[in-house]
Amino acid sequence: MINEPNEMTFDSKKFSMILYGSPGVGKTTLALSAPDPVLIDFDRGISRIKAEHRRLAKAVITLDTYEEVLKDIESPVVAAAQTIVIDTGGSFVTFLQDWAMRSNPSVNRQKNGAISLKGFGAVKSEFIRFTGYVKDVLNKNVIYVFHTEEKTDKDGNTQQRLMCEGAAKNIVWTPCDFGGYIQMIGQERRIFFSPEQEFFAKGCHGITGNYPIPALGPNVPNDFLTRIFDKAKANIAEETAEYIPLKEKYDAAIAKGKEIVAGITDVETANAAMPQISSIEHALTSKKEIGVMFNARIRELGLFFDSVLKKYTPAPKED
Numbered sequence: 001m002i003n004e005p006n007e008m009t010f011d012s013k014k015f016s017m018i019l020y021g022s023p024g025v026g027k028t029t030l031a032l033s034a035p036d037p038v039l040i041d042f043d044r045g046i047s048r049i050k051a052e053h054r055r056l057a058k059a060v061i062t063l064d065t066y067e068e069v070l071k072d073i074e075s076p077v078v079a080a081a082q083t084i085v086i087d088t089g090g091s092f093v094t095f096l097q098d099w100a101m102r103s104n105p106s107v108n109r110q111k112n113g114a115i116s117l118k119g120f121g122a123v124k125s126e127f128i129r130f131t132g133y134v135k136d137v138l139n140k141n142v143i144y145v146f147h148t149e150e151k152t153d154k155d156g157n158t159q160q161r162l163m164c165e166g167a168a169k170n171i172v173w174t175p176c177d178f179g180g181y182i183q184m185i186g187q188e189r190r191i192f193f194s195p196e197q198e199f200f201a202k203g204c205h206g207i208t209g210n211y212p213i214p215a216l217g218p219n220v221p222n223d224f225l226t227r228i229f230d231k232a233k234a235n236i237a238e239e240t241a242e243y244i245p246l247k248e249k250y251d252a253a254i255a256k257g258k259e260i261v262a263g264i265t266d267v268e269t270a271n272a273a274m275p276q277i278s279s280i281e282h283a284l285t286s287k288k289e290i291g292v293m294f295n296a297r298i299r300e301l302g303l304f305f306d307s308v309l310k311k312y313t314p315a316p317k318e319d
Contacts, residue, residue: 042092157197193209
């Protein structure tokens with residue numbers, strides 16, 4: 001489908017997200033605040049969520065193998081959902097390792113029963129493929145919930161990192177739009193979308209900094225991430241609306257620049273072109289691009305800019 005930029009809307013835009021924090025901070029409950037969620041319970045921890053919050057899930061998928069997930073996500077229940085919650089991402093990676101070693105044991109499994117380097121490659125590829133399939137093909141938000149573990153860097157600083165086996169923790173950030181670190185500050189829960197020394201976080205589409213997470217109660221709906229996603233979509237739409245007139249101005253500038261550069265055939269037309277190019281109303285990167293076109297044409301003609309006369313002359317002849 002071909003759309004004009006001013007005809008595009010982002011009401012159906014989907015996002016991928018990592019939520020992580022210490023045990024008991026309310027990660028899964030927060031994940032279920034996304035629109036119409038289905039929870040895939042890799043961690044077998046659904047019972048730890050309060051019953052009133054469990055009811056927010058359209059369905060809960062329990063499993064013994066990764067293959068069951070691939071089958072269940074094609075179900076009508078998932079088709080009717082807007083969000084897939086992976087709880088937890090660390091357990092998901094463990095299931096993927098088991099799947100990779102069973103699928104191709106001669107390549108992905110070492111003799112001692114551990115996963116091989118090629119097996120880790122298969123896990124990485126499948127993690128990225130699965131995220132892309134859920135988000136782009138099934139058109140769902142996808143949220144990975146992770147526990148944290150404390151690490152100490154070489155300077156003795158404590159850092160919070162995803163609890164995830166081995167090198168697999170380095171792959172999970174790649175396909176995700178947002179990374180939210182949840183932390184208790186006094187009696188208030190806050191989620192951070194901008195990194196700090198203690199933890200990594202990731203924001204986009206105007207969602208940066210940190211936000212207070214409302215304490216849930218009878219009159220406080222669990223819709224925090226729904227509102228975050230709506231805000232991101234509104235920011236995208238606003239950016240697009242601001243970009244359209246700039247793009248039109250850019251297109252006009254580039255067209256004018258190409259016309260002027262095409263008319264440069266000698267010293268006289270090169271010098272005449274300079275004030276014409278200076279008078280162009282630029283937008284976005286048009287000034288730089290037209291400058292590149294102009295300089296390329298000058299080099300092609302072998303012209304030389306005389307800094308004293310402030311104009312182009314034929315290049316000096318070699319003796």
